[in-house]
Amino acid sequence: MHLAEGVLSAPVLAGAAALAAAGVAFGLRRLGEAQLPMAALLGAAFFVASTIHVPVGVGSVHLILNGLAGLMLGWTVFPVFFVALLLQAALFSFGGFTVLGANLLIMALPAVAAHYLLRRLVRPAADGTPPPRQRLLVAGAACGIVGIGGAAALASLALVLSGGHLFTELIGLLVLAHLPVFVVDALISAATVALLARILPAALAAVRA
Amino acid sequence: MRAAPPATPLAPRLRLGAAVGISVLLSQLTSPALLLAACAAGLLLALTAGAKGALPLHSLLRRIASVNLFVAMLWLTLPWALQDGGLQWSEAGAHHALLISLRSNAIALGCMALLAGLDAFAIARAAAGLGLPPRLARLLVLTVRYLGVLDDTRRRLDIAMRARGFHPGADRRTVAVLAQQLALILIHAMLRAERVDLALRARGFAAAPVPSARPLRPWRWAAGTAVLCLGSSLLWLLR
Numbered sequence: 001m002h003l004a005e006g007v008l009s010a011p012v013l014a015g016a017a018a019l020a021a022a023g024v025a026f027g028l029r030r031l032g033e034a035q036l037p038m039a040a041l042l043g044a045a046f047f048v049a050s051t052i053h054v055p056v057g058v059g060s061v062h063l064i065l066n067g068l069a070g071l072m073l074g075w076t077v078f079p080v081f082f083v084a085l086l087l088q089a090a091l092f093s094f095g096g097f098t099v100l101g102a103n104l105l106i107m108a109l110p111a112v113a114a115h116y117l118l119r120r121l122v123r124p125a126a127d128g129t130p131p132p133r134q135r136l137l138v139a140g141a142a143c144g145i146v147g148i149g150g151a152a153a154l155a156s157l158a159l160v161l162s163g164g165h166l167f168t169e170l171i172g173l174l175v176l177a178h179l180p181v182f183v184v185d186a187l188i189s190a191a192t193v194a195l196l197a198r199i200l201p202a203a204l205a206a207v208r209a
Numbered sequence: 210m211r212a213a214p215p216a217t218p219l220a221p222r223l224r225l226g227a228a229v230g231i232s233v234l235l236s237q238l239t240s241p242a243l244l245l246a247a248c249a250a251g252l253l254l255a256l257t258a259g260a261k262g263a264l265p266l267h268s269l270l271r272r273i274a275s276v277n278l279f280v281a282m283l284w285l286t287l288p289w290a291l292q293d294g295g296l297q298w299s300e301a302g303a304h305h306a307l308l309i310s311l312r313s314n315a316i317a318l319g320c321m322a323l324l325a326g327l328d329a330f331a332i333a334r335a336a337a338g339l340g341l342p343p344r345l346a347r348l349l350v351l352t353v354r355y356l357g358v359l360d361d362t363r364r365r366l367d368i369a370m371r372a373r374g375f376h377p378g379a380d381r382r383t384v385a386v387l388a389q390q391l392a393l394i395l396i397h398a399m400l401r402a403e404r405v406d407l408a409l410r411a412r413g414f415a416a417a418p419v420p421s422a423r424p425l426r427p428w429r430w431a432a433g434t435a436v437l438c439l440g441s442s443l444l445w446l447l448r
Binding site: 013024037039041042083091096187196 | 225228229232233235236237272273275276279280282283285286287289302305308309310311312313316317320321324327329332333336342344345347348349351352353354355356358359360362363377378379383384385387388389390391392394395396397398399400401402405406409
């Protein structure tokens, strides 16, 4: 979910950039040198996964997966998403440099929320037993709900702060356009979390405490 | 992702810095005439870069289309006001939509022209050279390095799934198969990270410097600050 250049007001852009910079700095503090390859690989994996398109009606939607990324990466998601958004702005004209801070907050804050809200649901028991499948499915679906729902809410907030009632209908259209993404992201995240627990339980055990 | 010939002889980090600079400058302009001129100049530069082979026309068109998806949503909402007489055209809303459309396109075209021909590695090195914190610069370079690896994995999985007769649709099977694909990409990434970690430990790990991430010389910082001040003054005058 990217807001385009030229939409947000200068104070919103500056405030979002400052908050995003603080988030990146905090994320980097929690990311040791030895964990850089893991963060880079997971960042690249989520970047590649976001190019997967799912047919919906006559069109298709692409995955966002910010909730799932947040569940696995915690605060590290800030620098990881910064890298992804910078590359998307420079190489594909998705978003932009001025709006990078706002887009980073929109994507990363719900991801961090998903991490803190859902990490207990996916962690294996002390003896290594994975959580029940139903609980994993709920946690995965909640990743999509918190991730995409939170991103839509923050994007709406940024628009309201920039244009007030002027953007009311635009916000409605933006939310409506993202409803299919919301459903698809929740379904695929749920199935993915359940699969990860079955194929490589260590993947979810690595979720930071 | 092979680098195409550069569109201009400017150094990549200067081009990236200029792209960020013009984005900031244009995002604050409120004059439609100036923004239209910026759009025209950006389009001309982008087409020139295309003629030199640094920015293929199909890529330019695809990127303009992606920018204008959001612009289309603006035109569907901003110029219309629901009043007693029904849906009515709003001049103020249309003016706002016009400004945002011109800004979005001018910034996108300017950035495309300036960054034409730079691949992901060049962007990463340029960003590192512009003063990103060293750890963030290493994360950027590593991410770019692994993007190709994991994209290959995704393509192989895609081919394997299609060879087994999978056609994506809006159904349960598609959700299950795409979740499998995603889980396998993540597992591949984690196992590779484990191997990288072991290799680093075996070599007595020390963080490697990012290539071409030399700090800018003081005179370059001074020149950059001067350009920034000049741009801000210009912006203030134009507003």
